[in-house]
Amino acid sequence: MPKGLTIGRSDDVRERIEKRTTILELLDTNGSVEITRQRIVAGRHFNLYADDEWSGFEFLYLVSGTMMLEDDEGGEIPINPGDFIRHNGLSEKVYFRVETDVEMLMVCTPPSFHLIREDMQEMIAMAQAVEEKDPTTDGHCSRLGRLAILIGERLGLTGEELISLSYGAFLHDVGKVRVPDVVLNKTTKLTDREREEMQKHPDYGADMLSERDYLGGAADIVRAHHERWDGKGYPRGLRGTDIPIGARVVAVVDTYDAIVSARPYKKALAKDEALRELERNAGTQFDPGVVRAFLEVVRNSEDGKAGADVS
Numbered sequence: 118m119p120k121g122l123t124i125g126r127s128d129d130v131r132e133r134i135e136k137r138t139t140i141l142e143l144l145d146t147n148g149s150v151e152i153t154r155q156r157i158v159a160g161r162h163f164n165l166y167a168d169d170e171w172s173g174f175e176f177l178y179l180v181s182g183t184m185m186l187e188d189d190e191g192g193e194i195p196i197n198p199g200d201f202i203r204h205n206g207l208s209e210k211v212y213f214r215v216e217t218d219v220e221m222l223m224v225c226t227p228p229s230f231h232l233i234r235e236d237m238q239e240m241i242a243m244a245q246a247v248e249e250k251d252p253t254t255d256g257h258c259s260r261l262g263r264l265a266i267l268i269g270e271r272l273g274l275t276g277e278e279l280i281s282l283s284y285g286a287f288l289h290d291v292g293k294v295r296v297p298d299v300v301l302n303k304t305t306k307l308t309d310r311e312r313e314e315m316q317k318h319p320d321y322g323a324d325m326l327s328e329r330d331y332l333g334g335a336a337d338i339v340r341a342h343h344e345r346w347d348g349k350g351y352p353r354g355l356r357g358t359d360i361p362i363g364a365r366v367v368a369v370v371d372t373y374d375a376i377v378s379a380r381p382y383k384k385a386l387a388k389d390e391a392l393r394e395l396e397r398n399a400g401t402q403f404d405p406g407v408v409r410a411f412l413e414v415v416r417n418s419e420d421g422k423a424g425a426d427v428s
Contacts, residue, residue, distance in 0.1 A: 160215060187275055290412070300314050373411070
């Protein structure tokens with residue numbers, strides 16, 4: 118081996134963090150420079166931070182897959198394999214949508230891998246804590262995240278709205294970790310006091326997320342995801358468009374997934390029955406426009422025009 122030369126193989130990774138939709142690997146460091154490989158599955162959204170939030174130089178090279186950059190005028194610019202992006206300070210955040218599974222290389226200074234790793238680990242830990250506390254929710258958070266993004270896109274949400282929606286859907290039930298097990302896992306009818314405690318979980322969850330700046334938008338969604346279009350929900354009794362749009366989306370996909378999933382206290386119902394239930398409650402429990410968008414996504418999936426997993 119020539120002196121001064123290092124060969125790194127494809128499986129040579131210093132550190133690795135993974136969740137269902139993203140894999141982040143630290144390949145190498147040289148002084149203050151880090152080289153990171155990231156893989157993101159189709160349908161996800163991510164952003165690059167503005168200069169006042171991130172001062173490091175960034176260079177991104179797309180190895181495989183396709184993603185779209187949202188431009189200033191509401192259009193999209195395709196980024197294909199072999200294309201690269203570099204910046205040394207952005208005036209505002211820029212947003213990307215992953216069209217097909219992507220793999221990209223990123224060069225950063227100052228080091229950033231540990232910051233991204235800590236955020237990912239924190240989100241994974243919160244979601245796992247909910248699933249361990251309430252085993253009936255296994256996989257529920259990830260399913261909601263996928264469906265919520267499809268509905269949000271159908272409704273014309275973009276940028277930060279979709280990223281907050283993704284986080285909010287994934288972590289919508291995180292407040293349940295503060296609900297006593299005897300209440301959370303009860304299979305018979307709750308007493309008034311137990312129901313009151315259960316209905317605190319949106320506030321518990323929002324308070325937990327509000328402690329992290331990057332989850333502020335998700336906190337608003339979590340706090341309101343049990344509000345109803347007719348104002349009869351909780352914890353604030355919000356009505357109509359006073360409910361954040363992300364929370365209105367999560368309310369629909371959460372109910373759908375709960376209906377088609379088996380629980381200790383009920384059997385899973387067929388997809389058609391779940392869709393009829395959503396339609397019956399459009400305009401009372403649910404935002405009619407969100408229900409309409411959900412049904413359109415389901416129909417497109419059944420026609421083979423979209424990749425929605427609504428089974």
